[in-house]
Amino acid sequence: MYKSEQLAHSIRQLIESGTLNAHEKLPSLRDQVQRSGFSLMTVMNAYQELESQGLIYSKEKSGYFVAEQIALKPLEQYSVVSLNSKIEINSLVFKYLKSIQHESVVPFGSAFPDSQLLAAPKLIQIMGQLARQRQSYDQTASLPPGNLALRKLIAQRYCMQGIQTDPDDIVITSGGLDALNLSLQAVAKPGDYILLQQTVFYGAWQAAERLGLKVITIPEHPQHGFDLEAFEQVIHTYPIKVCWLMLNSHNPIGFTVSDEIKYKIAKLLHEHQIYLIEDDVYEELYYGGQKPLSMKYFDQQNLVLHCSSFSKTLGAGFRVGWVYAGKFSDHIQHLQLMSTISVNALIQNALVEFLSHHHYEKHLRTLRLSLERYKKHFYHYLKQHLPATCEIYYYPS
Known part of the structure; x- marks a missing residue:
């Protein structure tokens, strides 16, 4: 842990324990240097980190103050399991996506972070450099399963999480949704039962509609995110073939399911031999120091397709x-050759260059801090401007 992180952690504990109260002034930078023995740069970095997390705020020429902390309200629990034998959602999704193309519409349901926080300009620069070098890329190397160097880099990231991974088990796809759709096609056929969370990315419903699947939905749990009791009830009642679940940084609610519950889900999947399509596209956008484990980590029987x-x-x-x-x-490579065929070779090579030489981890840390800061600022803004009859529920994850 860096010295600035140590200092930030100490101050965070004082705030969370109530030793430092809301709007209480913190020691000035110079006073904190004398108290802590750290350098001025270390103290500045610690204060900036706390500010980015919404724990403190600054006033011009006045210093730093403790921000008002968020009180988490308990949600009421309800449990409604529903069966949907016939799905007709695609036309509704089409109308929605057409509507948000208008400049007058603010897409609050966007699934993407602010583009200014992402690394697109750097990737475009790398692609330009590669194109100017006129390297003769073997186009066959981009065919399924995809660029080997890129698959090795992705496999390394799995190994960092304690998941031993063979690059040959990874297939590069045209985005996360393509990975999810191909995975579902590989394990399900028309008439099969699929289990979804009641609040789920609409692409899951579209995929189920396209394949002619019967959908069972279970509600989210207000404290734990995933209703394990409802899940167990459903898999004992219906012949579930596959589940499509998002358990880390859930879209749109935002919860992350605990490792204990993930382990219990994995155990039930193994007992009933049910496949899991794991939608983990937000896996890197966690808050705090520890990356949440994926369901793939708990998979002992190769039932989880991690996307x-x-x-x-x-x-x-x-x-x-x-x-x-x-x-x-x-199987997925065969399906891919009949649909999207492959991912652009230049983009795959640009990603190899970026992941190898351009500090991906540093970019991710900055991105996470920015998103956490935005979230807390948005919460305080809503709290200030919404009428008193409105209640705000805040997931810390």
Whole structure:
């Protein structure tokens, strides 16, 4: 842990314990240097980190003060399991996506971070450099399963999480949604039962409609994010073939399910031999120091197809995702050759260059801090401007 992180952690504990109260003034930079023994730069970095997390705020020529902390309200629990034998959602999604193309519409439902926080300009610069070098890329190298160097880099990131990964088990896809759709096609056929969360990315409903699946939905749990009791009830009642779940940084609610519950879900999947399509496109956008584990970490029987993407961290327009497909790798590659065929070779090579030489981890840390700061600022703004009859529920994850 860096010295600035140590100091920030100490001050954060004082704030969270109530030792430092809202709007109480913090020691000046110079006073903090004398108290802590750290350098001025270290103290400045610590204060900036706390400010980015919404824990303190600054006033010009007055110094730093403790921000008002967010009181978490408990949500009421409800449990409604529903069966949807016939799905007709595609026309509604089409109308929605057409409507947000108008400049007068603010897309509050956007699934992407602010483009100014992403690394698209750097990637475009790298692509330009590669194009000017006129390197003769072997186009066949971009065919399924995709660029080997890129798959090795992705496999390394799995290994960092304690998941031993063979690059041959990874298939590069045209974005995260392509990975999810191909995975579902690989394990399900018309008439099969699929389990979804009640609040889910609309692409899951579209995929189920396209494949002619029967959908069972379970509600979210207000404290834990995932209703394990409802899940167990459903898999004992219906012949579920596959689940499509988002358990880390859930879209749109925002919760992250605990490792304990993930372990129990994995155990039930193994007992009933149910496949899981894991939508983990926000896996890198967590708050705090520890990256949440994926369901793939708990998978002992190759039942989990883990899908993710660079769209939420580097740039949406590049459309590069992947699936850790395991034993379904060959099947998914065959399906891919009949649809999107492959991902652009230049983009894949640019990603290899960026991930290898351009401090991806540093970019991710900055991105996470910015998103956490925006979230807290937005909460305080809503609290200030919404009428008293409105209640705001805040997920810390």
